Amino acid sequence: MEWLIKIINNPVLPAHLALLFALVIWLGVKLGKLKLGGISLGVTFVLFVGILAGHLYHTFVVAPSNGEMATAMANQTLIINFIKEFGLVLFVYCIGLQVGPGFFATFKKGGVEMNLLSTALIVLNIAVMLALYFIWFYSPGDPLNKKNLAMMTGTLYGAVTNTPGLGAANNILPRLLGGSADYDPGFNIGSSYACAYPLAVVGIIGATIAIRYICKISLDKEAKEYEHANEADPSSVPEHFILRVSNKAVVGHTLQELHNFVKGDFVCSRAKKDGEMFIPKESTVMEEGMKLYIVTATSDKEAIIALMGELLDEDWQKETEGEKRYISQRLIVSKPEVNGLTFHDLHFSSLYNVNVTRVTRAGMTLFARRNFRLQMGDHIRVTGTEENINRVREIVGDTQKRLEAPNVGMLFLGILLGIFLGQIPIPIPGISEPVKLGLAGGPLVLGILIGAFGYKFKITAYTTNSANLMLREVGLVLFLAGVGVQAGATFWNTVANGGYHYVWMGFLITVIPIMICGLYGRLKMKLNYFTLMGLIAGTNTDPPALAFANQTANNDAPAVGYSTVYPLSMFLRILTAQLILLILIPLV
Missing domain, CATH: 3.30.70.1450 (Regulator of K+ conductance, C-terminal domain)
Structure with a gap:
């Protein structure tokens, strides 16, 4: 078994990292199918398995080496960074291709009001996060202010279950904090994200249930009203x-x-x-x-x-x-x-x-x-x-x-152009650092544009639904595994040194905006409850919440609400992840 021991003990071998990622992803996907109270975390469980693997690895392999593996670990970090960033790019670009054809159509008719409500929910998420940061963590002159803001940003994106936003924030942190005395290259906001995420899934579903009881909603009545109003779209059927x-x-x-x-x-x-x-x-x-x-x-x-x-x-x-x-x-x-x-x-x-x-x-x-x-x-x-x-x-x-044949060349051309787009500096008055869409935003925006207008330039980026889903899932699990393995080195220290605060703060970031916007959408906008459930799930880009809504409704109302706000919500989540840090880190 010497060959196996050699592979396990040498972190720079390609086989070593391949084994690590394969094990983390397989086990994470397997455990993600388990349901607790009818709720499962899906592929996001890969993150938690990655954290556990990263913690065990640093505890039993890296720590006993007394620094002998420092060079090897530095090389490993570079490789893992590439894997997770490439996974993120693949994920967001395929999302862009998927939502692109219908992206601008979501702003027609009732879609405008629903997207405005979704945008308000996103703004409230940020407002609650900043309020908690300034109340709990901020202290004038404290050198940890910047790091705490970054960790709260990770908490925000765990609270709204938005992994691409985490990737966008994580992507620009080295540039913003690399010169700070308090910045540790090993520190990872994936830790605070992981603290907030599990309770966020429960919070999203729990808040929608609370809205139902507060507004005294009858599910049967809502189903009948939706069926009556949507038996058929008379303008298209x-x-x-x-x-x-x-x-x-x-x-x-x-x-x-x-x-x-x-x-x-x-x-x-x-x-x-x-x-x-x-x-x-x-x-x-x-x-x-x-x-x-x-x-x-x-x-x-x-x-x-x-x-x-x-x-x-x-x-x-x-x-x-x-x-x-x-x-x-x-x-x-x-x-x-x-x-x-x-x-x-x-x-x-x-x-x-x-x-x-x-x-x-x-x-x-x-x-x-x-x-x-x-x-x-x-x-x-x-x-x-x-x-x-x-x-x-x-x-x-x-x-x-012909449709089933993969259009690989066009896929990577789109990714190439998206990466270039993400690196273009966009100056904003009052902000010292120009904003960049980055590796998350650039491919997403280009994917949306190609999906919506590619035909005008003879660009065919068609992929079957199954192929698109496969590419997205592969990209997502690579990113989650990479973030988890790297965050595992500091996760338990984060929890021991007050990380439990990220749990309850994340819960407040999740629930307060949903309750405010959900009640407004129901009482003022008179949205169907099932559509509102889909809207809330789509704004938080949360598949478990959508699955719960579909199970409750037994019709396509949640899917309509989800698909109406999902494209703009995903775009805003990724963009605001960078804006929060670019605007506030120089100020704190």
Whole structure:
């Protein structure tokens, strides 16, 4: 077993660190699945296993060496720093790609109010943290003020369960504190983060339960109200029906003219005249008695019927199944050239004599409006002859295998550009140090921009949901394991020297803002309770809280609230992590 002992006792061997990280991550993920009171910490448990491993390592391997391993440990620190920072970059960039396509859409309609409430919650988190810092730790002239502020920042991000924010803060600390006499290169704010995190998960869920009882909310009533209000989004869900042209005012006009006249949008997938079915074009002229097979958004149905004539009580499926000449198929958008184009740009009806009636994206079925912008991975429902549908297939690709192939080159190009973006100094009046987005903020912002606008520059960064999730999880566990192993050296000293204060302070940072904003959202904004639960979970970027909300609601309301505020919340959490330190450390 000498070979194994050699690997374990030599911290600079690649196999040594590989074993350490593999063990920490495997055990952390395994233990993270255990539930206590229906709550599990998930992959975040990797951090705590890393702390334990780091503590045991420094106690039984490093300490007995009496400084003989100093050089080896310095080299090991450099390697671990690279692993955890690369993991963080991979994690936040993939988050950016995921939320980018819908990032700016979250500011439409009710999303503005929800994001304002989420922003207020973030500001209150910071305010409570600073109040506790100045009341408990700050003393004029104390050389530990800067270090204590850094530790309280770690507490803040443990209290809001936001790991990328911890990474952003940790990333700039050496630059801010490296020249301070009180700065110990081995000190790690991951210790205070770890102190605050476990109770924060309980606090987030407990606060949402407290809001329920304070406001005397009935879960059954909330579920019924949400179901009634959200049975279907009338502006996007497609509806099929058959009507007969009987309005003499439209006779003699083309479908294109009717599209220009009516406020609502619609697709006429097929038409029947004198018993013969055909695929209509935009130039097709309306004739009295003609049957039209219409697909439109639910909200536009009545307007279309009023314009055309009379609704027929005929079964769409039975009518179309008997017509063998025309078929309906689902095609997958897999060609990068189509990414970002609209149906108006593609001219499927006029050029290929087919009609697209609906689009399926991320499990949702949407009406295929002419200005609908396609994305890689969309499924489109096409109606026409088999020959014409095959011609459209050549345009959109329809190759699942092509989508499953990893776009590794573009992934690392995005990371490269994101790192450059993160290093650009941004001067802010009144702040001596320019602000940088850093290794956390730069890739996140670039990922969002590529996800939202990449199609305009012919950049295809599509990855399947499973691939994106895999990359994010790998990046996150590498970061958590690295932070944990390094924090393990000082964690127990932190706890013994007053670290328990970070526990109760973190709990207050968690609960007070949630109670204030949660009650305001419920009593003043009249938010559905399940949506509010998702909003709170999304603002704290906390998957365990979302899982609890989903289990409570048994509908998609929490997911709607979570996804509406999550993108902006993640961005603000990472940005404010740096602003707090950049602005306040020079002042204290």
